[in-house]
Amino acid sequence: MPDASRPSVLVCGAGAAGLTAAIFAAQNGAEITLLERTEKAGKKILMSGGTRCNVLPAQMKLNDYFTDSSVNRMKNIFKSWSLNACKQWFEDEIGLKLACETHSNKWFPVSNSAKEVRNLLLKKALESGVQVVYNAPVENLEPENGKWRVRTSNGKSFEANRVIISTGGYSIPTIGTDGMGHRFMKKAGHTIRPVYAALTPLLGTNKQHHALSGISLDVELSVYTGGKKTFTSERSGFLFTHRGYSGPAILDASHHYIKAKMNGKETPVFRVNWAGIERESWNQALINGKGNVISVLKEKLPARLCEMIIQKAGLEQRKTAELKKEERRDLLALLTEYELPISGDEGYRKAEVTGGGIPLEEINTKTLESLKLPGVYLCGEIIDVFGRIGGFNFYWAWVTGRLAGLGQR
Ligand SMILES: Cc1cc2nc3c(=O)[nH]c(=O)nc-3n(C[C@H](O)[C@H](O)[C@H](O)COP(=O)(O)OP(=O)(O)OC[C@H]3O[C@@H](n4cnc5c(N)ncnc54)[C@H](O)[C@@H]3O)c2cc1C
Structure with a gap:
């Protein structure tokens, strides 16, 4: 039974950013429901880094990232969580031991197992009280009586005080990321900067x-x-x-x-x-x-x-x-x-990420709350930022997932 006295949060998309957002939102005492379109969480984490998952880069500069939005706004977001603090979180809170591959400057799990990364994040979310609903493809988001109403394409309906959008991008559409989130966010009132395949052969x-x-x-x-x-x-x-x-x-x-x-x-x-x-x-x-x-x-x-x-x-x-x-x-x-x-x-079929998306100008960069839809927060690949190969894209997903999860106003 939902507890009416606790704020409720819906997280749409159980990928890297969504799992992180759900963990942080749950630690804030809210009641969290994580809606995932497919039958599995974190499919992209599982296939990442040749199934080794390059969790983080060892160093990062702003020009490791690309955006058509303001670079200053992107910089403000990165300031919220340093690489070191993020790595520490993985090791101390998530229980993932990391090792640096010195010739490439990348952090991988000591186990070299992307499955371990996905499993530990999901475990932490479940232990924090997050309820995961699979086969829940969100297709509509609208305000209703001071709350947000989220509907799925298979007839389910959810209500919450706050919604976090972490539906990813268009890359590898066969595994559930084909821009569905971009479509309903456009319908809800956001601008979508033209999208394109990036990091593709x-x-x-x-x-x-x-x-x-x-x-x-x-x-x-x-x-x-x-x-x-x-x-x-x-x-x-x-x-x-x-x-x-x-x-x-x-x-x-x-x-x-x-x-x-x-x-x-x-x-x-x-x-x-x-x-x-x-x-x-x-x-x-x-x-x-x-x-x-x-x-x-x-x-x-x-x-x-x-x-x-x-x-x-x-x-x-x-x-x-x-x-x-x-x-x-x-x-x-x-x-x-x-x-x-x-x-x-090779287009989205083989792209690791999507360029373009929701402009940073439409997001409060201190909180990641939408400036168009108060109470809706954005994180991960749906935002107009991507990084080069080397753990930069997951770093963006973890940083933005955390900030959206914290739900500051
Ligand atoms: C082959 C490959 C290898 C990669 N390797 C690395 C790497 O080693 N290091 C690195 O930093 N980056 C890597 N990346 C990039 C990285 O995977 C992405 O940047 C990251 O996953 C983006 O996180 P996200 O949570 O925003 O999106 P995703 O991880 O794509 O998660 C989005 C989630 O939302 C769900 N979803 C979509 N639409 C809906 C909807 N309408 N309703 C409900 N749920 C929905 C999806 O099913 C998915 O679970 C790789 C990408 C690929 C394709």
Whole structure:
């Protein structure tokens, strides 16, 4: 039986942000019902980080995140919970032991088990008194007699003093995240900034590249828009796939291509410095190298990639000593500024997150209460913020989930 003397809170969506919000809201003494569209909580946590779950980054800067809203507003939200305090919460309150993968600067569970992360969060929510209702796809939110009425598409109806929206985004729509939350929030009166797939693999039509499928290496990737460099990745993983390109370097840059396409703008140019070695270092290696040109390349790059580059340069069987100045110049360009022929993207089907969404300008950044719908709070991917690969997106989900759960006014 609902206890009429306690404030009631409905949390819509039992993902990373919703579970965190429910835990914090319950600790405030409220009666919490967590409505989940599917039959399971935290499906994305389960599949995250290759099922290892990269819970947090080891360090973070504001430019690890992307938003079309005010960066200052985003900064205010991050100020509410430091990385360290968040990590401490996981270890002390949730009981999740974390280990830092030093080469990538990422925190993972010591168990390397995404299932442990999901299970411990759900356990904490249940122990805190949260009631979880599965198969409850929320489709409508409206005010009623000073409270909020939430209706699901299968005929259930709930009432509460306050509602937290944590329905995620559009990425991997087959597991229950297809923008349903965006649709009912638009109907309820919020602006939805145009959404787009982010952190998704890119496609390419070059058959020579497809033949390299499975080869991975660390690269430096730069994106040029209108001839100007608009993005450079840190040296990070690149993977040839049978349809194009993936790996953190590509995923982190993919939204530059997708947003340009969405806005009808000029397609940006993607240039790769294979191995991230400076042009002058390659130059010296070629000048001082003995034997075939390809042997110099093979010291630093995977053999099949070297063969492709040498073929493209027309330098098969050539010796370093025979290289003409122009040939060396063209080879250096292929090694350090190789243009990737991008022809499309994998979209939401493979995207890790959604760009765009509810603008920060429509949210009180101290509390995450909607400025349009008092008593409604927002958290997680539905807000117009996403981070690069590396635990940044979960950090956003935990920070915003906590703030929305606290329910300050
Ligand atoms: C393959 C993959 C790997 C990833 N790995 C990492 C990683 O290692 N580290 C990292 O930081 N980030 C990672 N991410 C990103 C991360 O998963 C998301 O940023 C994060 O899950 C967003 O949290 P959220 O709670 O906002 O949304 P979600 O976790 O997507 O949760 C939304 C929940 O709401 C439910 N829902 C949707 N609509 C409704 C509705 N109408 N009514 C009721 N419930 C609804 C959904 O079923 C879901 O349970 C990964 C993403 C993917 C796809």
